[in-house]
Amino acid sequence: LLILDLGKAETYQQAHVPGAVHVLSKDITLGTPPAPGLLPPPEQLSLLLSRLGLTPDMHVVVYDDEGGPWAGRMIWVLDSIGHKKYSFLNGGIHSWICEQWEISRDPVDPTPSEFQVATIHTDVTITKSELLTSIDEQAVEILDVRTPAEYSGEKAQSQRGGHIPGAKHYEWTQALDSDRSLRLRDLIDVKSELKKI
Numbered sequence: 030l031l032i033l034d035l036g037k038a039e040t041y042q043q044a045h046v047p048g049a050v051h052v053l054s055k056d057i058t059l060g061t062p063p064a065p066g067l068l069p070p071p072e073q074l075s076l077l078l079s080r081l082g083l084t085p086d087m088h089v090v091v092y093d094d095e096g097g098p099w100a101g102r103m104i105w106v107l108d109s110i111g112h113k114k115y116s117f118l119n120g121g122i123h124s125w126i127c128e129q130w131e132i133s134r135d136p137v138d139p140t141p142s143e144f145q146v147a148t149i150h151t152d153v154t155i156t157k158s159e160l161l162t163s164i165d166e167q168a169v170e171i172l173d174v175r176t177p178a179e180y181s182g183e184k185a186q187s188q189r190g191g192h193i194p195g196a197k198h199y200e201w202t203q204a205l206d207s208d209r210s211l212r213l214r215d216l217i218d219v220k221s222e223l224k225k226i
Contacts, residue, residue, distance in 0.1 A: 031087045031139070035103055036094030036122055044132040046092065046118070046125055050081055050139045054099050057106050063188040068109055068154065071146040078110075078146065082139035085112070092118035092125070096211035098201060108153045110146045120212035127210040164195060171196040172223075197226045 034041050034049040041051045056077050059067040069077075083089070089107060093099040100117055107115050118125065126132065155163075163169035173180050173196040180198045182190030192198070203222065206214045213219075 030090065031081065031083060032090045032092075033081065033100075033103060034092060034122070035099035036092070040094040040122060042134065042136075044122060044126060044134065046090075046122070047131055047133040048137060049092075049133075050137045052077075052081065052103065054102075057099075057102055065187075068106065068149065071110075071149060074106065074110060074146045075144060078144040079142050080139070082142045083112070083144045084142050085144075087114065089115040090118055091115060092121040094122050096121060096123070096202065096205045097213070105153065109149050111148070111150050120210045124210035124212055160193075164193070173198050174201040176200055199223060199226055 030048075032046055032049040034045045034051050035054060035057075036045075036051075038051065038053070041049075045051070057069065058065055059069050061067075068074075089103075089112070091100040091103045097117065100121060104115055104117060107113070120127070160169070160171075164171075171193050173192045175186075175192075176184065177198065177200065178184035179186060179190070180192050180196075182192070184190065199222070204214055204219050205211045
């Protein structure tokens, strides 16, 4: 079992699941303009995952301190390299603390492995040209889950503000239950809301 904490460093220092290894969000993004959010290349991912001690037979549990965005991204990274043994800790560290499970403040230094990313599986990603073709052929629905200000272009986190033409908006935090320690809301309710946008 490999437990990965993708929360902020200060949160990890205050409380984390015992045995959890801290991963910086910058380590699972390319970080280079004009598209810093792209997946890092296989060589960079191999270094990271080897440092974390991942092996092909390990089950990975991921969580963060925001209700899931970085944990979800880590699952996408694992999907992209073909590692399908993973779980998402619903609600992350907030639900863990709320349930009064044991916490740790001790940093964890994993035993390194020699994990190598052989290939990036393109079935869980889409290229710009593929997306443009899909838009032209009306073969795809696009969901923009960023904040309303990012969607409208009022706040630009990337080279240009706004959204992809035709994208529908549903901010990702709408799927979280703030009364239940940022756990995911009932999937039936979320699906019902998505059908209405």
